[in-house]
Amino acid sequence: MQDVLILGGGIVGAGIARDAALRGLSVTLLEKRTVGWGTSSRSSRLIHGGIRYLEMGDIHLVHEALAERAILLRIAPHLVRPAPFLFVLDAREYWQWARVGVGVLLYRLLASGHGLGPHHPLTHDGLVTHEPLLGGAPLLGGALYQDARGDDIGLVRSNIEAAKAAGARVCEHTHAQVHVHSEGVSALLPGGKVISSRSLVLALGPWTDAVRREIGLPSLGLVSGTKGIHVTFSGERFPLRHAVALRHPDDARVMFCVPEPEHGRVLVGTTDTETTESPDHLTVGDADVAYLMRAVRHLFPALDLVEGDITGRWAGLRPLLRQQGATSGRTREHHLHQEGRVLTVAGGKLTTYRKMAEETVDGLGGILQQSLPPCRTADLPLP
Numbered sequence: 171m172q173d174v175l176i177l178g179g180g181i182v183g184a185g186i187a188r189d190a191a192l193r194g195l196s197v198t199l200l201e202k203r204t205v206g207w208g209t210s211s212r213s214s215r216l217i218h219g220g221i222r223y224l225e226m227g228d229i230h231l232v233h234e235a236l237a238e239r240a241i242l243l244r245i246a247p248h249l250v251r252p253a254p255f256l257f258v259l260d261a262r263e264y265w266q267w268a269r270v271g272v273g274v275l276l277y278r279l280l281a282s283g284h285g286l287g288p289h290h291p292l293t294h295d296g297l298v299t300h301e302p303l304l305g306g307a308p309l310l311g312g313a314l315y316q317d318a319r320g321d322d323i324g325l326v327r328s329n330i331e332a333a334k335a336a337g338a339r340v341c342e343h344t345h346a347q348v349h350v351h352s353e354g355v356s357a358l359l360p361g362g363k364v365i366s367s368r369s370l371v372l373a374l375g376p377w378t379d380a381v382r383r384e385i386g387l388p389s390l391g392l393v394s395g396t397k398g399i400h401v402t403f404s405g406e407r408f409p410l411r412h413a414v415a416l417r418h419p420d421d422a423r424v425m426f427c428v429p430e431p432e433h434g435r436v437l438v439g440t441t442d443t444e445t446t447e448s449p450d451h452l453t454v455g456d457a458d459v460a461y462l463m464r465a466v467r468h469l470f471p472a473l474d475l476v477e478g479d480i481t482g483r484w485a486g487l488r489p490l491l492r493q494q495g496a497t498s499g500r501t502r503e504h505h506l507h508q509e510g511r512v513l514t515v516a517g518g519k520l521t522t523y524r525k526m527a528e529e530t531v532d533g534l535g536g537i538l539q540q541s542l543p544p545c546r547t548a549d550l551p552l553p
């Protein structure tokens with residue numbers, strides 16, 4: 171009998187497997203496809219507090235995520251690296267000038283001792299000195315702030331490797347039939363083998379509600395995904411040196427253009443739209459690509475980028491907690507739902523996965539009525 175069965179091998183499931191195994195629990199993780207195949211390989215790859223969440227008043231989330239950013243920079247310097255960002259303001263946005271200046275200073279303050287470098291307002295000339303490609307854009311000015319970029323799928327694989335090294339069993343391409351009962355769960359694997367476990371963790375991102383239905387758990391509607399697409403350009407065609415955060419000229423949504431020299435490309439994203447598409451079959455719509463192209467052409471008119479210059483495109487579904495309101499205004503906080511021996515982890519971000527995993531494993535201690543050793547994932551380096 172296992173202590174924990176985890177369904178879902180995204181960043182959250184991988185983080186939980188590592189933490190639980192390090193605390194001495196016997197763990198099996200089942201992933202329907204390959205680890206990281208879902209949302210965790212389709213993010214904007216920012217390890218960030220989320221400067222735009224300050225506008226939503228989500229101070230707690232920003233503070234927590236900035237603390238996690240500091241931890242990931244320390245334990246995974248090969249996968250997460252500091253990145254200075256320029257927040258640019260369109261000439262029409264003069265009334266935002268003071269607001270952005272205060273915003274980046276607050277961001278610095280919330281990062282406490284982990285600010286990573288200078289945060290301050292910039293004039294138009296100051297912006298262009300940092301990033302000459304901005305010279306042709308109708309900009310008022312902006313601000314310099316510090317964040318980090320991460321390798322999302324690299325973080326998943328690294329957590330899986332560390333989980334296995336700590337004794338966890340990880341089965342990919344495994345869609346089990348799971349039966350929940352009062353003593354725990356049993357999972358019938360495709361080959362006919364049965365795994366019994368004293369507890370079940372659902373770390374299923376945007377698949378959460380569908381799989382809960384599949385295994386007969388009450389339908390709670392925990393997650394409501396919004397679709398985000400990214401496109402890439404080659405570094406030669408789009409020789410951006412500095413990461414840029416901008417407001418889209420159509421609707422003022424914050425989006426990013428981020429150079430990824432290690433991949434020889436610039437990543438542009440993202441969108442945030444309601445969708446009825448299944449996370450198994452997401453599509454990159456023409457309208458979404460056109461939306462990103464309008465922003466890029468507005469900010470970098472001299473490059474004359476066209477859709478034919480796009481070298482890559484993909485879509486992901488954010489596993490956001492179900493809430494009323496505009497898509498981009500929904501919280502990125504997470505929630506742990508317990509029913510008997512089942513824990514469902516919903517919401518969250520790539521950046522906060524470690525904290526989500528820690529809270530989940532703390533919760534497992536209660537379910538298993540076991541006093542577990544303290545979490546060590548904030549200190550142990552990732553492989």
Ligand SMILES: Cc1cc2nc3c(=O)[nH]c(=O)nc-3n(C[C@H](O)[C@H](O)[C@H](O)COP(=O)(O)OP(=O)(O)OC[C@H]3O[C@@H](n4cnc5c(N)ncnc54)[C@H](O)[C@@H]3O)c2cc1C
Nearest residue numbers: 178180181182202208209210214216375398486519520521
């Ligand atoms: C466009 C976009 C941009 C983003 N940008 C950022 C960012 O810059 N920074 C940030 O911090 N966060 C970002 N996020 C959020 C972040 O990517 C997600 O919060 C995170 O990856 C979710 O991880 P997860 O493990 O919960 O879900 P997933 O990665 O989706 O993992 C769930 C897994 O469950 C598996 N599964 C499904 N059904 C079953 C089953 N029956 N049995 C077993 N396994 C099953 C799936 O195959 C999948 O691998 C972004 C998200 C999107 C969509």
